[in-house]
Amino acid sequence: MTPEPQELPERSHEELLGILARAEPERLKAFAEPLIAELPEIEVRENRTGLVMLPMRDTAQGRHFHLGEVLMSEARIAAGGLEGYGMRRGRDLEAAMAMALVDLAVALGVAHDRCAAFVTAEDLAQAEADRETLRRVEATRVDMETF
Amino acid sequence: MAYVATRGGERAMEQSQRLFRAEMGAITPERVAEVRAAMPYLVDRVMGEASLYDQDLAALALAQTGGELYEAILLLRAWRTTQPRLTVADPVTQEGLFTHRRISAAFKDIPGGQVLGPTLDYAHRILATEVLKGETHVPAPVEPASRPSPARQPSVAAWQADNDLLTAPEPDTATGNDIPDVTREPLMFPADRAHTLQSLARAETGGVLALGYAAQRGYGQAHPTVNELRLAEADVVVRHPRGTRFSAGRVKVSQAEVVSKQGEALGLGFSATLGWNEVKVIAAATLDLNSNGAPKGSATEEEFFLYHTEGVESSGFCIHFKLPHYVTFQSSLDAMRDAKAKRAARARHAEPAE
Numbered sequence: 284m285t286p287e288p289q290e291l292p293e294r295s296h297e298e299l300l301g302i303l304a305r306a307e308p309e310r311l312k313a314f315a316e317p318l319i320a321e322l323p324e325i326e327v328r329e330n331r332t333g334l335v336m337l338p339m340r341d342t343a344q345g346r347h348f349h350l351g352e353v354l355m356s357e358a359r360i361a362a363g364g365l366e367g368y369g370m371r372r373g374r375d376l377e378a379a380m381a382m383a384l385v386d387l388a389v390a391l392g393v394a395h396d397r398c399a400a401f402v403t404a405e406d407l408a409q410a411e412a413d414r415e416t417l418r419r420v421e422a423t424r425v426d427m428e429t430f
Numbered sequence: 431m432a433y434v435a436t437r438g439g440e441r442a443m444e445q446s447q448r449l450f451r452a453e454m455g456a457i458t459p460e461r462v463a464e465v466r467a468a469m470p471y472l473v474d475r476v477m478g479e480a481s482l483y484d485q486d487l488a489a490l491a492l493a494q495t496g497g498e499l500y501e502a503i504l505l506l507r508a509w510r511t512t513q514p515r516l517t518v519a520d521p522v523t524q525e526g527l528f529t530h531r532r533i534s535a536a537f538k539d540i541p542g543g544q545v546l547g548p549t550l551d552y553a554h555r556i557l558a559t560e561v562l563k564g565e566t567h568v569p570a571p572v573e574p575a576s577r578p579s580p581a582r583q584p585s586v587a588a589w590q591a592d593n594d595l596l597t598a599p600e601p602d603t604a605t606g607n608d609i610p611d612v613t614r615e616p617l618m619f620p621a622d623r624a625h626t627l628q629s630l631a632r633a634e635t636g637g638v639l640a641l642g643y644a645a646q647r648g649y650g651q652a653h654p655t656v657n658e659l660r661l662a663e664a665d666v667v668v669r670h671p672r673g674t675r676f677s678a679g680r681v682k683v684s685q686a687e688v689v690s691k692q693g694e695a696l697g698l699g700f701s702a703t704l705g706w707n708e709v710k711v712i713a714a715a716t717l718d719l720n721s722n723g724a725p726k727g728s729a730t731e732e733e734f735f736l737y738h739t740e741g742v743e744s745s746g747f748c749i750h751f752k753l754p755h756y757v758t759f760q761s762s763l764d765a766m767r768d769a770k771a772k773r774a775a776r777a778r779h780a781e782p783a784e
Contacts, residue, residue, distance in 0.1 A: 288672065296670070296672070296674045296676075297674050297675065297676045300670060300674060300676035300677075300678075301676045301677045304676065304677060304678045304679050305677075305679060305680075331514070332513060333513050333514040333515060333516035334482070334510065334513045334514070334515050334516060335515075335516050335517055335518070335519050335666055335668060335678070336515060336517075336518045336519065336611070337483075337519045337522065337664065337666055337681065337704075338518065338519065338520075338521040338522065338605070338609050339521055339522040339523075339664070339683070339685075339702050340521050340522065340523050340524070340602065341599075341623070341627055341700045341702075342524050342585060342587045342588075342599070342685075342687055342698070342700055343587070343599065343687065343698040343699060343700035343718070344599045344623060344700075345599025345600050345601055345602050346599075346602050346604075346623045346624050346627065347521045347602045347604050347605065347609045347624065348609065348610075348623070348624040348625075348626075348627035348628045348631070349609060349611055349612075349613075349624070349628045349631070350522070350628075350631050350664075350683060350702060350703065350704050351477075351478070351480075351481035351482060351483060351631060351632060351703075351704040352481060352482055352483065352510065352515070353482075353483040353484070353519075353666055353679075353681055353704075354482065354483065354484035354487065354513070355516060355666070355668075355678060355679075357516055359671065366671050366672070368670050368671050368672075370516075370668055370678040371678060371679055372484075372666065372678065372679030372680075372681070373484060373486065373679075374484070374486070374487075386670075413528075413578075413581065414578050415574065416530070416578075417578030417579045417580075417581060418574035418575050418576070418577070418578045418579075419572045419574045419575075420529075420530055420531075420545050420547055420578070420579040421545065421574070421575035421577060421578055421579035422572055422573055422574055422575045423531075423545050423546040423547055423548075424543060424544070424545045424546075424575070424579065425533075425543070425544045425545070425546060427538045427539075427544065
């Protein structure tokens with residue numbers, strides 16, 4: 284029987300994956316590598332680069348059309364009857380594998396406290412980087428007056 | 431056209447490639463990293479025209495070709511064919527964009543306001559020649575605001591539709607592989623709108639600008655006003671094997687709407703591309719705005735601008751004229767000589783006898 288995948292407390296699966304996909308790659312790899320020893324035997328089902336086509340909605344007539352393709356790296360692994368999945372921008376296969384390891388560890392209920400702490404730290408770093416970017420954007424806001 | 435096989439140039443061809451590359455020297459990881467860091471807008475332009483988003487690959491293509499843009503884009507389009515397509519992401523929406531620049535020339539008080547973002551629109555165009563004398567030019571740093579700008583901004587077109595200035599478009603139910611794709615299907619005319627917008631997204635910037643500029647100068651049917659221009663980042667939303675949809679990262683995109691009065695309502699032209707390249711999307715949106723009912727063979731006619739702005743095809747056709755055309759040209763010379771000889775013979779017969 285396939286076990287029910289677990290989630291981190293107060294963190295949806297969507298949030299977990301989104302944060303891992305943008306996590307700083309060297310920190311992610313360093314965090315994920317020790318998890319291997321704590322997981323059941325892992326089967327690597329996929330670890331490759333490939334393209335993801337990105338469509339957009341046209342605001343004039345509402346049509347969906349393709350903007351172009353994005354190079355991504357993907358990893359798909361399995362252990363204990365569950366799958367772990369990683370997909371990130373770029374060609375860093377190790378980082379995609381590290382993402383899949385964390386996803387799998389969370390699903391199996393392995394090292395939840397450490398995973399939650401790592402994900403929270405990365406979430407804060409990403410939020411802070413976005414905030415800094417948007418503070419710089421806000422500096423260019425136009426307070427327009429016409430004559 | 432006729433071609434002739436020739437032999438004897440192998441060594442010359444090999445040495446010619448070496449001569450081209452000798453000027454650039456070794457291509458190192460450091461050089462690629464420097465191209466990526468120092469020329470983000472050039473990297474963006476190459477990614478958009480190659481229709482392949484990866485800054486490292488685009489910087490490598492630029493380094494490897496010495497900045498010969500057509501060759502760089504051809505390299506990337508060729509490399510793309512070695513990769514499998516993993517999936518099709520969820521469609522990006524205007525309201526979902528992480529917005530860095532958002533302006534309107536049509537309305538000053540658009541909902542959400544206007545942020546200039548990164549631009550040289552208002553810069554003095556002064557070359558920093560002191561760098562050539564050994565000095566370092568350090569740009570003045572941004573003074574960040576105390577509060578962040580909203581990451582997501584509402585759509586100006588949706589606001590106009592709410593105010594009866596535009597007709598809100600019907601939602602498109604096509605997603606994933608059901609969206610028409612010019613990389614897998616031939617471009618036919620009249621073109622599917624999805625093909626038109628995808629072709630413009632990957633079109634060559636200079637070509638789009640030339641034809642868009644022709645329309646703007648008066649060779650089109652409608653004068654554009656920029657309704658909304660955005661430079662932004664879009665989430666690439668994919669599906670986990672368990673079904674969870676998540677953002678696998680962000681990519682830079684540009685998007686432009688141009689607007690013109692059409693009867694009692696406004697007509698809207700649209701374009702978007704990968705990377706930040708606002709000249710291209712404004713020009714392309716102008717072509718989109720003008721294409722409906724454009725005369726056959728005009729710059730704003732869909733078939734004309736889509737065929738002539740495809741950079742790999744057009745540059746490839748242009749440079750093919752360098753290849754040996756000895757038979758066709760010899761045939762032309764023979765025809766010229768024959769015509770001359772016949773004219774001379776006619777002239778001799780026409781001369782009065784003495």
